[in-house]
Amino acid sequence: MAPPTPSAPVGSIGVALLGLGVVGRGVFEALRDNAAIYATRSGRPIAVRGVAVHDLTRARDGVDQALLTNDPRALAVRDDIDIVVELMGGMEPAAACIEAALAAGKSVVTANKEVMAKRGPELLALAQQNGVALLYEASVGGGIPIIAPLNRDLQANEIRSLQAIINGTTNFMLTAMAQDGLSYDAALAEAQRRGYAEADPSSDVGGVDAAYKLAILASLAFHTTVHPDDVYREGITQLSARDFRFAADLGYVIRLLAVAQRDTDGALDVRVHPTLLDAHDPLARVDGVLNAVAVEGDLLGRAIFEGEGAGSRPTTSAVVADLLHLVSSGPASRGPASRGAASNHPPESPPRQPPTDPPPAQFASRGALHMRYYLRVLVRDRPGVIAEIGRAFATNNISIASLLQVEADAVAGTAELIITTHHARESDIDRFMATAGMLDAVQDVGIRIRIGSASAGSRP
């Protein structure tokens, strides 16, 4: 055991912090500023015994230089470490560090959605084999408790569906486009100016980030393994300011919705795409950078978890909660670090984890989706166009619910049609969109936005 230092009293739990970015700094400061309260709540003092950073030469205000290292993997397996808190983000070296820590008998807390989405099942199995825990509440929904509730509080239910707004960046952009009439580019620039979007926003606006989080939630909710590649994904880059106006006129708002539900035949339908939600839907009111997850279960009915889905402080709330839970549950490592510690907790196994050998999922075919659709089609502005379009819909078994012709462009000789459909098969919509471009009347097939949830879902 490493000799105790002033910041590592005997009997304390030794923590390694991997990463000192926005969230790492938040966790470091919370553990420092609330040390006495957290020791009371968890039953043990918590000592940060090492902090892994990328650049050792940079000054780190308020952080003892002796704690710093640029070798996260070596820190993660050090004898005086009980719990590793991984806040580096990205796949590597984060995944390798988590793996090494678990293999060395350390429990791990992570906020890493990419690692948990891509390698969660394997790492959870490794934790179980080693009698330690891997907790990841912060990986989805920032400070909103959702992983633990799915994993424990909703266990009595067969979950029917899960609908979530789990990417704050795009929700901020969509809210700005709707409420302030911003263009996509202006909304993105504003999100970047406020620090909500990165210089390369592709993971957020492309729906990749939301797909990671949905894979994590769906795996838990449906007791199976959903890989991000299993998630059908469309981002928000195709949306234009006029779609928000038309949506509002029709009584809808546009949200990047992550949906997971079990079809009547047992297949899993998992997808992330822009969705028109009725303006009265509880998720339609989730504005700006807020996140929300709506869960429907056979006993529960529908419950909604809403709050701040990102940012240093909310994410710190989730990371530290996992950490306190580990500490109060008993030994967090099987190494020498916690031996001889003055604890009033009897030996105990780590907190409940999801099963590590879930059955594989059957995924629903996207073509079988049965939803309502919003379509925006650019047509030539001449007589007979509506009839021609109408025939093309009928040929593809699509029934029109509303049709609006707007914004005739006299110079270009074009007009725009805004169409909502009754429930239709996605395969029929696909066929319409694939063939409509060949119609004489159609200049550009435009875009398709799905409306509400699938009829196979939970709203009869």
Next chain:
Amino acid sequence: MAPPTPSAPVGSIGVALLGLGVVGRGVFEALRDNAAIYATRSGRPIAVRGVAVHDLTRARDGVDQALLTNDPRALAVRDDIDIVVELMGGMEPAAACIEAALAAGKSVVTANKEVMAKRGPELLALAQQNGVALLYEASVGGGIPIIAPLNRDLQANEIRSLQAIINGTTNFMLTAMAQDGLSYDAALAEAQRRGYAEADPSSDVGGVDAAYKLAILASLAFHTTVHPDDVYREGITQLSARDFRFAADLGYVIRLLAVAQRDTDGALDVRVHPTLLDAHDPLARVDGVLNAVAVEGDLLGRAIFEGEGAGSRPTTSAVVADLLHLVSSGPASRGPASRGAASNHPPESPPRQPPTDPPPAQFASRGALHMRYYLRVLVRDRPGVIAEIGRAFATNNISIASLLQVEADAVAGTAELIITTHHARESDIDRFMATAGMLDAVQDVGIRIRIGSASAGSRP
């Protein structure tokens, strides 16, 4: 150990069900219908080995007569019982049964808000002394996870405030009064017709039920002991249909809000009363029998937990989740019942419980509240009245924000004034209401409804 019966395989966890009312029946059926799934999720089969009912002679469809007893206390301490599920409601004999079970080394799951509000700290201490658990997720908010999230997922936070709609009966009535213009009596009759209100509705409409639940939540959120008697309480019986119209005209909805918050001087402000909420407040949208709890923490920001707050199935969701959590956490009793059980779980102490020796709370004086108020005053319809009322407000340091004179009654010679104030001290409002009746202009002091949250709270 009792000889295994067909419904009690060796290795199973023995459960005693105390009460077979609406919720007891729901739990019984869920455990029966989902036995295989729950055994997989918790790692052990769960066997209901006894059911305590009031009337042994009544036929109980689908329940083996051999399971029935009318002695809940004897059942609760039987050797073949590991976990006692108390669903009788009311103080006695429920509290005595819980106490006996804990003393006999059985873990207990209860939905009993009255017992937990009045005797929770003492019973939790008894559970800890006996190395067993007392879980009560179902006591507040039906199927909405809120006890466990407060007790674990939000532990990193200093909670600033908690605002909740936690009585479905009154929320249904208030929604009906607002949306359908029903009178109080008509709304109550409709709630009774639908089974939302009991024949004697006084606990719901008087705010007693909400005060029990708030005492439970506030004790957890603020790491202290709040007894229901510490909660200031006003029910909804004074509200009239016109208050809902006036509120709507002013941009508000009326909710029976349960509030707990820590004042700047550290005193706890805990109260249940009708509240005018801005129509855009997230809690204003919680309609009908839905419940919602908004929690503000220093790290978290604000999170909202919303869902079905009552009823057999949502409450069953919470009761069974606690039960599965106990079973998957290891031995749920210290008696012989679980010995020799085929379990792959190592010995372990019960799930985390709130500390059983919390410091006593200092409670805020109601008079020190600093809020905005809605007042409805019946005045004589003659010149000079407004001036006289205005002087009375000024004398009491109350500044008027809006004033509306409505519904002059020519026969009675009266008119009604609807007044909203700027922020004022509750003690000043009290003094106005105590003295206004003596004014020549005032026929009836009418009612006072608080607006929004206290300024000492979390909305700067």
